[in-house]
Amino acid sequence: MLDPLEKELADMIMEICRFQSPPPxxxxxxxxxxxxxxxxxxxxxxxxxxxVAVQRKFNVRIDSQETSRRVLQSLxxxxxxxxxxxxxxxx
Amino acid sequence: xxxxFPHRQSAHCESGVAANxxxxxxxxxxxAMVFGIGGGLFFAHFPFLRINGFPLTTFRAAPGRILRRAAxxxxxxxxxxxxxxxxxxxxxxxRNLEKSTPVGAQTGVYWLPYFPPALRFHFNxxxxxxVGKEGDSYRISDPVFPEPVSCRADDLARARFAxxxxxxxxxxxxxxxxxxxxxxxxxxxxxxxxxxFLMTRLPxxxxxxxxxxYLAGQVAxxxxxxxxxxxxxxxxxxxxxxxxxxxxxxxFRFIYAAFLQEAAAVLEDDRLLGISREMTAIxxxxxxxxxxxxxxxxGRDDGNGDFESLARIVRECxxxxxALFRELGSLVRGGRHAxxx
Numbered sequence: 095m096l097d098p099l100e101k102e103l104a105d106m107i108m109e110i111c112r113f114q115s116p117p118p119x120x121x122x123x124x125x126x127x128x129x130x131x132x133x134x135x136x137x138x139x140x141x142x143x144x145x146v147a148v149q150r151k152f153n154v155r156i157d158s159q160e161t162s163r164r165v166l167q168s169l170x171x172x173x174x175x176x177x178x179x180x181x182x183x184x185x
Numbered sequence: 186x187x188x189x190f191p192h193r194q195s196a197h198c199e200s201g202v203a204a205n206x207x208x209x210x211x212x213x214x215x216x217a218m219v220f221g222i223g224g225g226l227f228f229a230h231f232p233f234l235r236i237n238g239f240p241l242t243t244f245r246a247a248p249g250r251i252l253r254r255a256a257x258x259x260x261x262x263x264x265x266x267x268x269x270x271x272x273x274x275x276x277x278x279x280r281n282l283e284k285s286t287p288v289g290a291q292t293g294v295y296w297l298p299y300f301p302p303a304l305r306f307h308f309n310x311x312x313x314x315x316v317g318k319e320g321d322s323y324r325i326s327d328p329v330f331p332e333p334v335s336c337r338a339d340d341l342a343r344a345r346f347a348x349x350x351x352x353x354x355x356x357x358x359x360x361x362x363x364x365x366x367x368x369x370x371x372x373x374x375x376x377x378x379x380x381x382f383l384m385t386r387l388p389x390x391x392x393x394x395x396x397x398x399y400l401a402g403q404v405a406x407x408x409x410x411x412x413x414x415x416x417x418x419x420x421x422x423x424x425x426x427x428x429x430x431x432x433x434x435x436x437f438r439f440i441y442a443a444f445l446q447e448a449a450a451v452l453e454d455d456r457l458l459g460i461s462r463e464m465t466a467i468x469x470x471x472x473x474x475x476x477x478x479x480x481x482x483x484g485r486d487d488g489n490g491d492f493e494s495l496a497r498i499v500r501e502c503x504x505x506x507x508a509l510f511r512e513l514g515s516l517v518r519g520g521r522h523a524x525x526x
Binding site for chain 1: 421439473476482
Protein backbone atom coordinates (compact mmCIF):
# COMPACT_ATOMS: atom_id res chain seq x y z
CA MET A 95 0.00 0.00 0.00
CA LEU A 96 1.49 3.30 -1.08
CA ASP A 97 1.27 6.38 1.11
CA PRO A 98 0.18 9.65 -0.58
CA LEU A 99 3.72 10.81 -1.41
CA GLU A 100 4.71 7.38 -2.74
CA LYS A 101 1.54 7.38 -4.87
CA GLU A 102 2.36 10.86 -6.17
CA LEU A 103 5.87 9.69 -7.08
CA ALA A 104 4.53 6.58 -8.79
CA ASP A 105 2.17 8.74 -10.86
CA MET A 106 5.03 11.12 -11.72
CA ILE A 107 7.22 8.24 -12.88
CA MET A 108 4.38 6.80 -14.94
CA GLU A 109 3.95 10.19 -16.59
CA ILE A 110 7.67 10.69 -17.24
CA CYS A 111 8.01 7.26 -18.75
CA ARG A 112 4.78 7.62 -20.72
CA PHE A 113 3.16 4.52 -19.24
CA GLN A 114 -0.42 4.35 -20.44
CA SER A 115 -1.93 2.48 -17.50
CA PRO A 116 -1.98 3.62 -13.84
CA PRO A 117 0.34 1.97 -11.30
CA PRO A 118 -0.88 -1.50 -10.37
CA UNK A 119 -2.88 -1.34 -7.09
CA UNK A 120 -0.73 -4.06 -5.52
CA UNK A 121 2.49 -2.12 -6.19
CA UNK A 122 4.79 -2.42 -3.18
CA UNK A 123 6.60 0.70 -1.94
CA UNK A 124 9.66 -1.52 -1.50
CA UNK A 125 9.72 -2.85 -5.06
CA UNK A 126 12.92 -2.07 -6.95
CA UNK A 127 12.60 1.19 -8.86
CA UNK A 128 15.49 0.80 -11.31
CA UNK A 129 17.00 -2.30 -12.86
CA UNK A 130 15.92 -5.70 -14.08
CA UNK A 131 13.76 -6.37 -10.99
CA UNK A 132 11.81 -3.12 -11.36
CA UNK A 133 8.06 -3.55 -12.05
CA UNK A 134 8.39 -0.25 -13.93
CA UNK A 135 11.18 -1.68 -16.11
CA UNK A 136 13.30 1.44 -15.64
CA UNK A 137 16.98 1.82 -16.54
CA UNK A 138 19.72 4.34 -15.82
CA UNK A 139 18.52 6.79 -18.49
CA UNK A 140 15.06 6.80 -16.89
CA UNK A 141 16.80 7.45 -13.57
CA UNK A 142 18.36 10.65 -14.94
CA UNK A 143 14.92 11.95 -15.90
CA UNK A 144 13.47 11.00 -12.52
CA UNK A 145 16.26 12.79 -10.65
CA VAL A 146 15.62 15.99 -12.62
CA ALA A 147 11.84 15.69 -12.26
CA VAL A 148 12.14 15.25 -8.47
CA GLN A 149 14.31 18.35 -8.28
CA ARG A 150 11.84 20.43 -10.30
CA LYS A 151 8.72 19.20 -8.53
CA PHE A 152 9.93 18.93 -4.93
CA ASN A 153 12.90 21.32 -5.00
CA VAL A 154 15.32 18.72 -3.59
CA ARG A 155 18.55 17.92 -5.40
CA ILE A 156 19.84 14.35 -5.58
CA ASP A 157 23.41 15.36 -6.26
CA SER A 158 25.63 12.35 -6.00
CA GLN A 159 25.76 9.11 -7.92
CA GLU A 160 25.78 7.09 -4.73
CA THR A 161 22.98 9.12 -3.22
CA SER A 162 21.02 8.60 -6.43
CA ARG A 163 21.59 4.88 -6.28
CA ARG A 164 20.51 4.71 -2.65
CA VAL A 165 17.56 7.07 -3.00
CA LEU A 166 16.24 5.43 -6.15
CA GLN A 167 16.13 1.95 -4.64
CA SER A 168 12.35 2.07 -4.19
CA LEU A 169 9.39 4.42 -3.88
CA UNK A 170 9.77 4.23 -0.10
CA UNK A 171 13.43 5.34 -0.13
CA UNK A 172 12.69 8.11 -2.64
CA UNK A 173 9.76 9.40 -0.60
CA UNK A 174 11.85 9.17 2.59
CA UNK A 175 14.64 11.19 0.99
CA UNK A 176 12.22 13.93 -0.12
CA UNK A 177 10.66 14.11 3.36
CA UNK A 178 14.07 14.29 5.05
CA UNK A 179 15.22 17.12 2.75
CA UNK A 180 11.98 19.03 3.29
CA UNK A 181 12.40 18.80 7.05
CA UNK A 182 16.03 19.95 6.94
CA UNK A 183 16.34 23.55 8.09
CA UNK A 184 17.57 25.96 5.46
CA UNK A 185 21.14 27.18 5.67
CA UNK B 186 40.72 -4.22 10.38
CA UNK B 187 42.21 -1.04 11.66
CA UNK B 188 39.28 0.23 13.75
CA UNK B 189 40.44 3.82 13.48
CA PHE B 190 40.08 4.00 9.73
CA PRO B 191 37.41 6.58 8.87
CA HIS B 192 35.29 4.89 6.24
CA ARG B 193 33.06 7.41 4.45
CA GLN B 194 30.96 6.78 1.37
CA SER B 195 31.66 9.10 -1.52
CA ALA B 196 30.50 9.95 -5.03
CA HIS B 197 33.92 9.68 -6.65
CA CYS B 198 36.19 6.80 -5.64
CA GLU B 199 39.59 8.45 -6.14
CA SER B 200 38.69 11.61 -4.23
CA GLY B 201 36.86 9.59 -1.58
CA VAL B 202 39.80 7.22 -1.02
CA ALA B 203 42.24 10.14 -0.81
CA ALA B 204 39.99 11.99 1.66
CA ASN B 205 39.69 8.92 3.89
CA UNK B 206 43.44 8.17 3.75
CA UNK B 207 44.41 11.78 4.51
CA UNK B 208 41.88 11.95 7.34
CA UNK B 209 43.29 8.74 8.84
CA UNK B 210 46.73 10.35 8.84
CA UNK B 211 45.52 13.43 10.68
CA UNK B 212 44.55 15.69 7.77
CA UNK B 213 40.75 15.87 7.98
CA UNK B 214 39.50 16.76 4.50
CA UNK B 215 36.29 16.15 2.59
CA UNK B 216 35.93 14.39 -0.72
CA ALA B 217 35.06 17.73 -2.34
CA MET B 218 38.17 19.41 -0.93
CA VAL B 219 40.44 16.65 -2.25
CA PHE B 220 38.71 16.83 -5.64
CA GLY B 221 39.23 20.60 -5.74
CA ILE B 222 42.81 20.68 -4.46
CA GLY B 223 43.63 17.88 -6.86
CA GLY B 224 42.42 20.06 -9.74
CA GLY B 225 39.75 17.47 -10.49
CA LEU B 226 37.43 19.50 -12.69
CA PHE B 227 38.17 19.30 -16.38
CA PHE B 228 36.56 18.79 -19.73
CA ALA B 229 37.76 17.14 -22.91
CA HIS B 230 36.06 15.54 -25.87
CA PHE B 231 38.20 13.40 -28.17
CA PRO B 232 36.16 12.11 -31.12
CA PHE B 233 39.14 10.10 -32.41
CA LEU B 234 39.77 8.29 -29.10
CA ARG B 235 37.15 5.58 -28.77
CA ILE B 236 36.10 3.58 -25.74
CA ASN B 237 33.62 0.79 -26.42
CA GLY B 238 33.12 2.36 -29.85
CA PHE B 239 32.17 5.81 -28.56
CA PRO B 240 34.18 9.05 -28.48
CA LEU B 241 35.95 9.74 -25.20
CA THR B 242 34.33 12.53 -23.23
CA THR B 243 35.70 13.30 -19.80
CA PHE B 244 34.51 15.76 -17.19
CA ARG B 245 37.44 15.18 -14.80
CA ALA B 246 41.22 15.02 -14.66
CA ALA B 247 42.94 11.78 -15.70
CA PRO B 248 42.74 8.83 -13.26
CA GLY B 249 45.38 9.09 -10.54
CA ARG B 250 46.10 12.76 -11.14
CA ILE B 251 43.68 14.08 -8.51
CA LEU B 252 45.30 12.01 -5.74
CA ARG B 253 48.84 12.91 -6.78
CA ARG B 254 48.12 16.62 -7.16
CA ALA B 255 46.19 16.86 -3.89
CA ALA B 256 48.95 15.08 -1.97
CA UNK B 257 51.68 17.21 -3.53
CA UNK B 258 49.86 20.47 -2.86
CA UNK B 259 49.24 19.52 0.77
CA UNK B 260 52.82 18.31 1.23
CA UNK B 261 51.72 14.73 1.94
CA UNK B 262 54.31 12.14 0.94
CA UNK B 263 52.68 9.18 -0.80
CA UNK B 264 54.51 6.14 -2.10
CA UNK B 265 53.10 4.52 -5.24
CA UNK B 266 54.13 1.03 -6.33
CA UNK B 267 53.23 -1.23 -9.21
CA UNK B 268 54.20 -4.87 -9.67
CA UNK B 269 54.84 -7.34 -12.45
CA UNK B 270 54.33 -10.29 -10.16
CA UNK B 271 50.99 -10.77 -8.38
CA UNK B 272 52.48 -12.75 -5.48
CA UNK B 273 54.99 -10.01 -4.80
CA UNK B 274 52.23 -7.41 -5.06
CA UNK B 275 50.07 -9.22 -2.50
CA UNK B 276 53.06 -9.80 -0.20
CA UNK B 277 53.88 -6.09 -0.21
CA UNK B 278 50.25 -5.33 0.62
CA UNK B 279 50.43 -7.72 3.59
CA ARG B 280 53.69 -6.22 4.84
CA ASN B 281 52.05 -2.81 5.03
CA LEU B 282 48.92 -4.15 6.71
CA GLU B 283 51.09 -5.86 9.35
CA LYS B 284 52.35 -2.40 10.21
CA SER B 285 48.69 -1.24 10.47
CA THR B 286 49.16 0.97 7.42
CA PRO B 287 45.99 1.37 5.33
CA VAL B 288 46.85 0.81 1.69
CA GLY B 289 45.12 2.36 -1.31
CA ALA B 290 44.78 0.14 -4.36
CA GLN B 291 43.72 0.49 -7.97
CA THR B 292 41.46 -2.34 -9.06
CA GLY B 293 39.21 -3.65 -11.80
CA VAL B 294 35.57 -3.38 -10.70
CA TYR B 295 34.52 -6.46 -12.66
CA TRP B 296 36.56 -8.76 -10.41
CA LEU B 297 35.33 -7.46 -7.06
CA PRO B 298 32.68 -9.98 -5.97
CA TYR B 299 31.08 -7.71 -3.39
CA PHE B 300 29.76 -5.53 -6.23
CA PRO B 301 26.24 -6.61 -7.24
CA PRO B 302 26.42 -8.26 -10.68
CA ALA B 303 24.38 -5.43 -12.24
CA LEU B 304 27.02 -2.90 -11.23
CA ARG B 305 30.08 -4.86 -12.36
CA PHE B 306 31.68 -3.58 -15.50
CA HIS B 307 35.17 -3.53 -17.00
CA PHE B 308 36.63 -0.43 -15.41
CA ASN B 309 40.21 -0.81 -14.21
CA UNK B 310 40.67 2.47 -12.34
CA UNK B 311 38.50 1.85 -9.31
CA UNK B 312 40.15 2.93 -6.06
CA UNK B 313 39.66 1.44 -2.62
CA UNK B 314 41.57 1.15 0.66
CA UNK B 315 42.64 -2.18 2.13
CA VAL B 316 42.51 -1.68 5.89
CA GLY B 317 43.15 -5.15 7.32
CA LYS B 318 43.37 -8.87 6.81
CA GLU B 319 41.42 -11.59 8.63
CA GLY B 320 42.42 -15.10 7.61
CA ASP B 321 42.16 -15.32 3.84
CA SER B 322 39.99 -12.22 3.53
CA TYR B 323 40.82 -8.56 3.35
CA ARG B 324 38.76 -5.83 4.97
CA ILE B 325 38.21 -3.10 2.47
CA SER B 326 37.02 0.47 2.72
CA ASP B 327 35.43 0.86 -0.70
CA PRO B 328 33.99 4.38 -0.93
CA VAL B 329 31.20 3.21 -3.21
CA PHE B 330 29.68 1.27 -0.30
CA PRO B 331 28.10 2.61 2.89
CA GLU B 332 30.04 0.17 5.11
CA PRO B 333 33.42 -1.62 4.84
CA VAL B 334 33.31 -4.91 2.94
CA SER B 335 35.30 -8.17 2.82
CA CYS B 336 37.06 -9.66 -0.18
CA ARG B 337 38.91 -12.96 -0.55
CA ALA B 338 42.60 -12.76 -1.32
CA ASP B 339 42.37 -14.45 -4.72
CA ASP B 340 39.54 -12.12 -5.80
CA LEU B 341 41.45 -9.04 -4.71
CA ALA B 342 44.57 -10.26 -6.51
CA ARG B 343 42.51 -10.77 -9.67
CA ALA B 344 41.08 -7.23 -9.36
CA ARG B 345 44.51 -5.69 -8.72
CA PHE B 346 46.05 -7.42 -11.69
CA ALA B 347 43.14 -7.10 -14.09
CA UNK B 348 44.15 -6.75 -17.73
CA UNK B 349 42.95 -4.33 -20.38
CA UNK B 350 42.73 -0.55 -20.61
CA UNK B 351 44.04 1.28 -17.52
CA UNK B 352 45.35 -2.06 -16.19
CA UNK B 353 46.28 -1.40 -12.54
CA UNK B 354 49.41 -3.62 -12.55
CA UNK B 355 48.86 -4.21 -8.84
CA UNK B 356 49.16 -0.52 -8.06
CA UNK B 357 49.10 0.32 -4.38
CA UNK B 358 49.83 3.54 -2.52
CA UNK B 359 50.23 4.56 1.08
CA UNK B 360 51.03 7.68 3.05
CA UNK B 361 54.63 7.84 4.27
CA UNK B 362 54.77 11.25 5.85
CA UNK B 363 52.46 14.12 6.69
CA UNK B 364 53.69 17.63 7.53
CA UNK B 365 53.21 18.71 11.13
CA UNK B 366 51.19 21.69 9.99
CA UNK B 367 49.31 22.21 6.75
CA UNK B 368 48.02 25.53 5.46
CA UNK B 369 45.37 24.61 2.86
CA UNK B 370 45.01 28.15 1.48
CA UNK B 371 47.98 28.07 -0.94
CA UNK B 372 46.92 24.60 -2.12
CA UNK B 373 43.37 25.80 -2.78
CA UNK B 374 44.57 28.88 -4.64
CA UNK B 375 47.02 26.95 -6.81
CA UNK B 376 44.42 24.31 -7.64
CA UNK B 377 41.80 26.88 -8.64
CA UNK B 378 44.34 28.67 -10.81
CA UNK B 379 45.23 25.44 -12.59
CA UNK B 380 41.61 24.54 -13.33
CA UNK B 381 40.88 28.06 -14.59
CA PHE B 382 43.88 27.83 -16.93
CA LEU B 383 42.92 24.42 -18.28
CA MET B 384 39.28 25.36 -18.76
CA THR B 385 39.73 28.75 -20.43
CA ARG B 386 43.25 29.36 -21.66
CA LEU B 387 44.59 26.15 -23.12
CA PRO B 388 44.75 26.73 -26.90
CA UNK B 389 43.41 23.28 -27.82
CA UNK B 390 39.90 23.17 -29.25
CA UNK B 391 39.01 19.82 -27.66
CA UNK B 392 39.74 20.85 -24.07
CA UNK B 393 38.06 23.13 -21.55
CA UNK B 394 35.20 25.41 -22.58
CA UNK B 395 36.42 25.21 -26.19
CA UNK B 396 35.99 21.46 -25.92
CA UNK B 397 32.46 21.90 -24.55
CA UNK B 398 31.59 24.11 -27.54
CA TYR B 399 33.17 21.54 -29.83
CA LEU B 400 31.05 18.82 -28.21
CA ALA B 401 27.95 20.97 -28.80
CA GLY B 402 28.79 21.04 -32.51
CA GLN B 403 29.32 17.31 -32.52
CA VAL B 404 25.97 16.66 -30.80
CA ALA B 405 24.17 18.85 -33.34
CA UNK B 406 25.83 16.99 -36.23
CA UNK B 407 25.37 13.43 -34.98
CA UNK B 408 21.98 12.78 -36.67
CA UNK B 409 23.21 13.92 -40.11
CA UNK B 410 26.60 12.21 -39.80
CA UNK B 411 25.63 9.02 -38.00
CA UNK B 412 21.94 8.63 -38.74
CA UNK B 413 19.36 8.14 -36.01
CA UNK B 414 20.56 4.64 -35.21
CA UNK B 415 24.10 5.91 -34.62
CA UNK B 416 23.24 9.22 -32.97
CA UNK B 417 21.10 7.86 -30.14
CA UNK B 418 23.72 5.44 -28.71
CA UNK B 419 26.32 8.25 -28.87
CA UNK B 420 23.96 10.49 -26.92
CA UNK B 421 23.17 7.76 -24.36
CA UNK B 422 26.88 7.12 -23.83
CA UNK B 423 27.55 10.82 -23.28
CA UNK B 424 24.75 11.02 -20.70
CA UNK B 425 26.15 8.01 -18.87
CA UNK B 426 29.67 9.50 -18.81
CA UNK B 427 28.20 12.70 -17.41
CA UNK B 428 25.76 11.38 -14.84
CA UNK B 429 26.78 7.87 -13.90
CA UNK B 430 30.47 7.16 -13.89
CA UNK B 431 31.22 8.33 -10.34
CA UNK B 432 30.69 11.95 -11.27
CA UNK B 433 28.52 13.04 -8.38
CA UNK B 434 26.10 14.27 -11.04
CA UNK B 435 26.27 17.14 -13.49
CA UNK B 436 29.66 15.98 -14.78
CA PHE B 437 31.45 16.59 -11.44
CA ARG B 438 30.11 20.19 -11.35
CA PHE B 439 28.24 19.59 -8.06
CA ILE B 440 31.36 18.24 -6.34
CA TYR B 441 33.34 21.24 -7.57
CA ALA B 442 30.61 23.59 -6.31
CA ALA B 443 30.94 21.95 -2.88
CA PHE B 444 34.70 22.49 -3.06
CA LEU B 445 34.24 26.19 -3.89
CA GLN B 446 31.91 26.51 -0.90
CA GLU B 447 34.60 25.07 1.38
CA ALA B 448 37.24 27.17 -0.37
CA ALA B 449 35.29 30.31 0.59
CA ALA B 450 35.88 29.44 4.24
CA VAL B 451 39.53 28.49 3.72
CA LEU B 452 40.33 31.69 1.82
CA GLU B 453 37.90 33.78 3.90
CA ASP B 454 36.34 35.15 0.74
CA ASP B 455 32.55 35.11 0.44
CA ARG B 456 32.71 35.89 -3.28
CA LEU B 457 33.46 32.21 -3.78
CA LEU B 458 30.03 31.36 -2.36
CA GLY B 459 28.36 33.14 -5.26
CA ILE B 460 30.62 31.34 -7.73
CA SER B 461 29.80 28.05 -6.02
CA ARG B 462 26.06 28.74 -6.48
CA GLU B 463 26.62 29.48 -10.17
CA MET B 464 28.62 26.24 -10.51
CA THR B 465 25.67 24.36 -9.01
CA ALA B 466 23.31 26.11 -11.44
CA ILE B 467 25.56 25.10 -14.34
CA UNK B 468 25.54 21.52 -13.04
CA UNK B 469 21.75 21.71 -13.10
CA UNK B 470 21.87 22.78 -16.77
CA UNK B 471 24.18 19.86 -17.58
CA UNK B 472 21.61 17.68 -15.88
CA UNK B 473 18.79 19.32 -17.89
CA UNK B 474 20.76 18.34 -20.98
CA UNK B 475 21.06 14.77 -19.69
CA UNK B 476 17.34 14.54 -18.88
CA UNK B 477 16.29 15.95 -22.26
CA UNK B 478 18.78 13.66 -23.96
CA UNK B 479 17.52 10.63 -22.04
CA UNK B 480 14.00 11.54 -23.08
CA UNK B 481 15.19 11.74 -26.70
CA UNK B 482 16.90 8.35 -26.42
CA UNK B 483 13.69 6.86 -25.08
CA GLY B 484 11.66 8.42 -27.87
CA ARG B 485 9.32 10.30 -25.55
CA ASP B 486 10.47 13.91 -25.83
CA ASP B 487 8.03 16.59 -26.95
CA GLY B 488 10.34 18.22 -29.45
CA ASN B 489 12.60 19.59 -26.68
CA GLY B 490 15.11 16.85 -27.18
CA ASP B 491 16.04 17.29 -30.82
CA PHE B 492 19.80 17.34 -31.21
CA GLU B 493 20.05 21.04 -32.01
CA SER B 494 18.09 21.90 -28.84
CA LEU B 495 20.40 19.66 -26.86
CA ALA B 496 23.44 21.33 -28.43
CA ARG B 497 22.07 24.73 -27.39
CA ILE B 498 22.05 23.64 -23.73
CA VAL B 499 25.65 22.44 -24.05
CA ARG B 500 26.65 25.79 -25.62
CA GLU B 501 24.94 27.60 -22.77
CA CYS B 502 26.96 25.51 -20.29
CA UNK B 503 30.14 26.44 -22.17
CA UNK B 504 29.30 30.16 -22.11
CA UNK B 505 28.45 30.12 -18.41
CA UNK B 506 31.53 28.07 -17.50
CA UNK B 507 33.70 30.45 -19.52
CA ALA B 508 32.35 33.41 -17.56
CA LEU B 509 32.62 31.55 -14.26
CA PHE B 510 36.23 30.47 -14.71
CA ARG B 511 37.28 33.91 -15.88
CA GLU B 512 35.77 35.43 -12.77
CA LEU B 513 37.26 32.72 -10.57
CA GLY B 514 40.65 33.12 -12.22
CA SER B 515 40.71 36.87 -11.75
CA LEU B 516 39.69 36.39 -8.13
CA VAL B 517 42.59 34.05 -7.29
CA ARG B 518 45.07 36.03 -9.40
CA GLY B 519 44.21 39.14 -7.42
CA GLY B 520 46.51 40.26 -4.65
CA ARG B 521 44.53 38.75 -1.82
CA HIS B 522 44.96 35.12 -2.88
CA ALA B 523 48.10 35.44 -4.95
CA UNK B 524 50.01 32.74 -3.03
CA UNK B 525 50.13 29.08 -3.97
CA UNK B 526 52.14 27.09 -6.45
